[in-house]
Amino acid sequence: MGGDAARVKARILSDGGLRAAFAALFGDPAPMAAEDVLVAAGKAMAAYQETLVSPPTPFDRFRDALAAGRDDPAYPAAARRGLKLFVGRGRCSLCHFGPLFSNGEFADAAIPYFVPGGVDWGRYGGIQFLRASPFNLLGRHNDDAGGDSDFKTRHLKLEHRNFGEFKVPPLRGVADSAPYMHDGSLATLTDVARHYSDLDLERLHVDGEAILRPCT
Ligand code: HEC
Numbered sequence: 001m002g003g004d005a006a007r008v009k010a011r012i013l014s015d016g017g018l019r020a021a022f023a024a025l026f027g028d029p030a031p032m033a034a035e036d037v038l039v040a041a042g043k044a045m046a047a048y049q050e051t052l053v054s055p056p057t058p059f060d061r062f063r064d065a066l067a068a069g070r071d072d073p074a075y076p077a078a079a080r081r082g083l084k085l086f087v088g089r090g091r092c093s094l095c096h097f098g099p100l101f102s103n104g105e106f107a108d109a110a111i112p113y114f115v116p117g118g119v120d121w122g123r124y125g126g127i128q129f130l131r132a133s134p135f136n137l138l139g140r141h142n143d144d145a146g147g148d149s150d151f152k153t154r155h156l157k158l159e160h161r162n163f164g165e166f167k168v169p170p171l172r173g174v175a176d177s178a179p180y181m182h183d184g185s186l187a188t189l190t191d192v193a194r195h196y197s198d199l200d201l202e203r204l205h206v207d208g209e210a211i212l213r214p215c216t
Contacts, residue, residue, distance in 0.1 A: 005034035008041055035134070039141045054172045059083075090196065101171035108164045110199055111181050120183065123165035127158050 012018045012029050022029050026040040058075060065072035086092045095107050106123045113120045130136050130153070137150040144150070166182050180186040186195055 005038040009034040009037040012037060012041065036141075039135065042135075043143075057173060092196075095168045096171050099172075101174075102168045105168055106162070106165040107168050108161075109166065109181070110195070111164075111166070111183065111185060112200075113164050115183065121163060122182075123167075124158065124160075124163040127156055127162060130156070 009029060009032075012022050019029060022037075022040070022044075025044060026032075029037045029040075032040075058079070062072045062075040062079075065075075086096075095103055095105070097103060108122075113122065133139070135141055137144075137153045142150060169182075174180075175189060178188060180189070180192050186192050
């Protein structure tokens with residue numbers, strides 16, 4: 001981590017444009033500790049990312065038409081069948097819903113956790129990493145001193161069920177973002193549909209998701 005911070009600081013110092021843009025927001029980076037430069041750059045990038053808006057999709061147009069009491073004849077029959085499964089028998093919309101098709105939570109979608117060289121712990125490892133990180137919301141880099149933005153971090157519990165959980169990803173424009181799952185192990189959306197349809201119930205925790213079930 002120290003190496004990353006030093007590299008980011010060196011990169012900003014060596015680029016006149018970047019250095020001036022940084023200085024305009026946070027002051028001259030030269031005398032700052034490398035960790036503070038890294039954090040400031042990270043906050044600037046996060047603020048930029050929050051301005052990004054994904055373009056309208058055929059589904060948005062279909063949804064808008066329905067909300068206005070119309071049909072959208074351009075929306076294909078196969079997509080309508082898929083949508084019925086998505087909100088119906090497939091139970092997909094229990095986790096993937098809202099404008100981003102994500103509940104913003106973590107869940108176990110039964111992706112195998114054995115990876116070359118070991119085990120992928122998912123959120124179980126993620127929570128331990130977060131707690132140990134100097135960049136978490138309990139640390140000195142949180143701008144909301146005295147506020148309650150650290151509430152969730154403070155009350156986060158490590159539970160057995162977190163093993164194999166991953167963040168429920170948004171699905172906007174998902175057709176253009178192959179490969180799929182956190183490890184990129186599923187190459188196409190057909191593979192994803194097959195994965196959910198042939199679900200390995202042995203792999204899902206008994207105390208984990210009671211939502212997903214294979215297609216019978
Ligand atoms: C219990 C909550 C839950 C349900 C129900 C669920 N998903 Fe997911 N979905 C997830 C999680 C968690 C991931 C990320 C898994 C990973 O990265 O290993 C995911 C990943 C995906 C992805 C990959 C997105 C990407 O960018 O990599 C697609 C596509 C997807 N789900 C579609 C579906 C479909 C279709 C259904 C219904 C058959 C469904 N999901 C039901 C939680 C759920």
